[in-house]
Amino acid sequence: MSLIMKNKLIISCFLVATLQLSCTKDLDQLNTDPTQASAATFDPNLLLPSAQWNYVTSASGYNGPILFQSMWVQVLASTTSGAANYYSNADKYVISSNTANYQQGTWNTGFQGASFAYEMEQLAKTRPALANLGHAAVIMQVQTLANISDTYGDIPYTQALQGKGGLTLPAYDTQESAYKSMLTRLETATAALNATGGTLTNDAFAYKGNIAQWKKYGYSLMLKLAMRLTKADPATAKTFAEKAVAGGVFTSVSDDAYVMGDDSKGFGNGNGGALSTLADVYQVRWSKTMIDYLKATNDPRLSRIAEVPADGLTANQDMNSVGNSSPAAQLGLPNGFDMNGGTTDISRSPGFPGATGTGANATPIGRYSRPTMMYRNRSAPLFVLTYAEVSLLMAEAATRGFNVGNTAAQHYRNGVIAGMLSLAKYGATIDAATATTYADANPLVTANALKQINEQYWATTGLLLNFSEAWNNWKRSGFPVLTPVNYVGNFSNGQIPRRQPYPTGEATLNTTNYESAVGKLSGGDNWVARSWWDK
Numbered sequence: 376m377s378l379i380m381k382n383k384l385i386i387s388c389f390l391v392a393t394l395q396l397s398c399t400k401d402l403d404q405l406n407t408d409p410t411q412a413s414a415a416t417f418d419p420n421l422l423l424p425s426a427q428w429n430y431v432t433s434a435s436g437y438n439g440p441i442l443f444q445s446m447w448v449q450v451l452a453s454t455t456s457g458a459a460n461y462y463s464n465a466d467k468y469v470i471s472s473n474t475a476n477y478q479q480g481t482w483n484t485g486f487q488g489a490s491f492a493y494e495m496e497q498l499a500k501t502r503p504a505l506a507n508l509g510h511a512a513v514i515m516q517v518q519t520l521a522n523i524s525d526t527y528g529d530i531p532y533t534q535a536l537q538g539k540g541g542l543t544l545p546a547y548d549t550q551e552s553a554y555k556s557m558l559t560r561l562e563t564a565t566a567a568l569n570a571t572g573g574t575l576t577n578d579a580f581a582y583k584g585n586i587a588q589w590k591k592y593g594y595s596l597m598l599k600l601a602m603r604l605t606k607a608d609p610a611t612a613k614t615f616a617e618k619a620v621a622g623g624v625f626t627s628v629s630d631d632a633y634v635m636g637d638d639s640k641g642f643g644n645g646n647g648g649a650l651s652t653l654a655d656v657y658q659v660r661w662s663k664t665m666i667d668y669l670k671a672t673n674d675p676r677l678s679r680i681a682e683v684p685a686d687g688l689t690a691n692q693d694m695n696s697v698g699n700s701s702p703a704a705q706l707g708l709p710n711g712f713d714m715n716g717g718t719t720d721i722s723r724s725p726g727f728p729g730a731t732g733t734g735a736n737a738t739p740i741g742r743y744s745r746p747t748m749m750y751r752n753r754s755a756p757l758f759v760l761t762y763a764e765v766s767l768l769m770a771e772a773a774t775r776g777f778n779v780g781n782t783a784a785q786h787y788r789n790g791v792i793a794g795m796l797s798l799a800k801y802g803a804t805i806d807a808a809t810a811t812t813y814a815d816a817n818p819l820v821t822a823n824a825l826k827q828i829n830e831q832y833w834a835t836t837g838l839l840l841n842f843s844e845a846w847n848n849w850k851r852s853g854f855p856v857l858t859p860v861n862y863v864g865n866f867s868n869g870q871i872p873r874r875q876p877y878p879t880g881e882a883t884l885n886t887t888n889y890e891s892a893v894g895k896l897s898g899g900d901n902w903v904a905r906s907w908w909d910k
Contacts, residue, residue, distance in 0.1 A: 419498035420508060422491045424579035426515045428642060429488025431634045431757035434522060434843050436645020438480030439875065441465075444846035447871050449664035449710050449857055450837035454721050454740060455654065456713035456862070462659065466710050467862035468872060468902070479878030481526050481843075486535070489519040493536040507572035507586055513564035514593045517557045518759070521600055524550050525847045526875050528906035529892045532556065544885045547892035550907040551607070558600055558615050565593030565622065579634050580759070592632050594622040595765045602768045603851055605775065606910035616772045620779045624769070625762040628796045632760045638753035646840045651751040656694040658714075660743040664857065666707030668834055672817050675810070676795055677702045679803035680838055681744035687732030691740060694751050708743040711860035719862065749801040750840065756800045758839045763797055766790030767832045771852075774824045787819040787828055794835035829854035850909045872902040873909055 434440055445451040446465035453462040456469065463469040464477060471477075492515040499509035516536075524530045532553040534545035548556075568590045575584035582588040601615035625631070636644035649655055661681050669677040682698030683705065684690045690698075706728060712721040721727060722739060730739045749755065770786035772779045779786070795810040819827055829852040836845040849855070850873055861869035877900055881889040896904040 414498060417498065418576075419495040419505060419512075420576045422495040422498075423508070423511065423515075423575060423577045426488050426491040426495065426512070426519070427579040427634055429484050429491060430515065430519045430522070431759060432645060433481045433484035433488060433519070435757055435840070436649050437461075437477065438484050438645065439477050439526075440481070440842040440846075441646055441649050441840075442477050443872070443875065444842040445837075445840075446662070446710060448833065448837070448842070448846045448849045449662040449855075450833075450842060450845055451665075451746075452660050452662040452708040452710045452743075454658045454708070454712055454714045456715060456719075460654075467713075467860055468865040468867045468869075469862055470864075470866055475879050478875045479880070481875070482523060482878050485519050485523045489516050489523075490536050490538075492516045492519065494539075504573045507568055507589075508575055510564040510567050510572070510593075511575055511589055513560055514589070514596065517561045517564075517600075518596055520553070521557055521603075522843065524553055524906070525603070526843065527877055528874055528904070529553075529895060531888070544888060546888045549895070554600065554604065554908065555611065558597065558611070561593060561597050561600070562615070562618060565590055565597065568593065580632055581635075582632075588630060591623055591625050591630050592760065594619045595624040595630075595632075595760055597622070598624055598765060598768055598772075599760065602772065603847070603908050605771075605851065607908040609775075613772075613775075613777050616768075616777050616779065620769065620772075625760075625765045628762050628793050628799075630762050631758065631797055631800070633756040633758045633800065635756050636752075636754045643753035644755045644757055646757070647751055647753040647755050650746055651694050651753065653692060656745070656751070657692045657738075658740065660708035660745050661705075663707030663709045664855065665834065665837060666705050666744055668830065668855070670702065670705065672813075673702065674834075675805050675813055676798060676803075676838060677705055679798060679805065680747060680750075681705045682747050683742045683744055686742075687736040688738040689732075689736055691731075691738050694748070697748070698745065700747065704742070705744045706742060711862055714739055747803075749803055752801070758797075758800075758841050761793065761797050761835075761839065763790045763793035763835045764832065764844070766793055767828055767835070770819065770828045771825065774828065783821075783824055783828075784819040787824075787831070788814045790828075790835070791817070791831060794831070794838070797835075797839060825852065826854050867902040870903050873905055874902065876900045876902060 432438060442461055442464050446453060453466045455462040456467060457463060461471045461473060463471050464474050492512045496509050496512035499505035499512065520532060529547045529549050530553060531545035532548035534542055568586050570586060578584040598616055598619035601612050601619060604612040636642055650659060678700045682700045684698040685696060690696050709724045711719065712724050713719050714721055721741060728741045730737055731742060732738050766786050767790035769779045770783045770790060773783035773786055791814040792810040795805040798805060829848060832848050833845050833855055857871060859869055859871045877889060893900045898904050
């Protein structure tokens with residue numbers, strides 16, 4: 376039994392125990408299991424992996440990101456279309472039969488993870504030996520709630536996570552107030568982590584409870600959240616970005632924050648699970664935008680991440696057949712096309728390479744690049760935050776005149792190299808010499824710095840399958856410049872979606888607070904309304 380599964384069983388027993396009702400003191404004593412943990416004896420370390428797993432799950436797979444953001448920002452592409460084909464939500468901004476379910480995945484799973492972290496914080500509060508665990512709990516709450524807010528906008532925050540105390544209809548805080556509170560809480564919690572505050576015994580991150588690395592993680596998260604505000608509140612962005620760097624952010628790829636999947640124990644990587652289904656193996660490809668970007672500079676990642684399947688339907692639907700990974704052979708699928716035979720049929724796309732195979736083994740999809748086998752591994756890592764991201768954010772901060780140590784060019788170089796080295800966690804090794812040679816041959820150009828930095832950020836997060844982050848940074852920065860798809864019947868008026876509508880249950884169960892939040896959105900609860908920091 377895996378550590379996470381064991382923890383969930385213990386947690387379930389604990390939570391069920393807290394819900395038991397009693398009539399009299401005697402009956403309460405009669406029905407009490409003497410082996411059952413109480414709040415005073417339960418080890419809240421057991422909640423940490425559940426908080427972490429729920430976070431990475433909320434940001435991956437069919438909980439939303441691979442079905443929405445992956446193709447909204449043209450990392451991936453697909454020929455699927457129509458109500459029965461779930462990638463129509465992403466590639467063409469068209470409702471599928473399960474869109475309402477997909478759009479609430481990040482919300483529901485995220486708040487569940489934040490609830491585990493909140494309970495962990497409460498249980499650790501009065502126990503000095505668990506002080507660091509309490510601080511880590513705050514960091515996890517901020518990580519998770521920020522992602523929910525980035526996806527939807529205003530969210531329940533001040534009154535959130537209070538269901539155990541009877542507050543089940545929380546008011547929504549503005550994104551501005553929530554973000555500023557999260558930055559302050561994050562600063563306090565991260566600064567308070569120290570060698571005498573106890574250990575984290577059930578850490579699902581690669582840190583294995585190392586407090587020094589958790590401190591770097593807290594400050595690196597602070598940097599990321601601060602940079603979200605470069606347009607909405609430049610002064611706050613500068614203040615907290617500089618505080619984060621002064622506190623000590625990631626310094627190498629060994630600091631990357633990620634959780635390893637374990638499919639054999641029921642904790643499979645959601646992206647790997649999606650990409651290894653028959654429909655995904657056949658019709659999900661790398662976007663033309665991504666492949667063209669990598670080919671333009673002979674990026675060494677190209678041969679590790681992409682392959683062209685052998686000709687014919689059988690090979691195109693077989694996840695176990697190894698395709699052609701030669702960089703010259705790679706061709707990205709343009710977004711917004713289908714295989715329906717009409718005006719948007721893939722055969723009508725510019726540069727269509729032609730159908731492959733013959734007779735019953737023919738396929739019209741053509742020789743387009745698909746993700747390599749490593750992405751179909753259900754026990755692959757799920758990335759939370761990487762040194763590459765941190766370095767590229769510091770490169771932008773330096774470009775904006777923030778005091779973040781090295782020059783923008785040096786931070787950019789570090790980020791490019793790190794983005795390649797982090798792929799090794801998938802099993803795709805690019806040696807440091809190759810990465811360094813590439814980075815030195817493609818340095819930051821000052822006149823084009825913001826574009827260059829944020830395009831690299833998009834590619835790096837996209838190739839690590841952190842689709843939400845690629846999308847959020849695109850919203851903030853405007854790079855890469857993307858041409859929207861305007862497929863017939865789309866739900867965003869031919870615009871790339873900038874938020875997910877709130878879960879449908881909010882309108883019926885938390886009506887007053889939901890309506891108040893929607894009233895602040897320009898155009899209502901739709902896919903293109905902009906949240907506070909999305910300028």
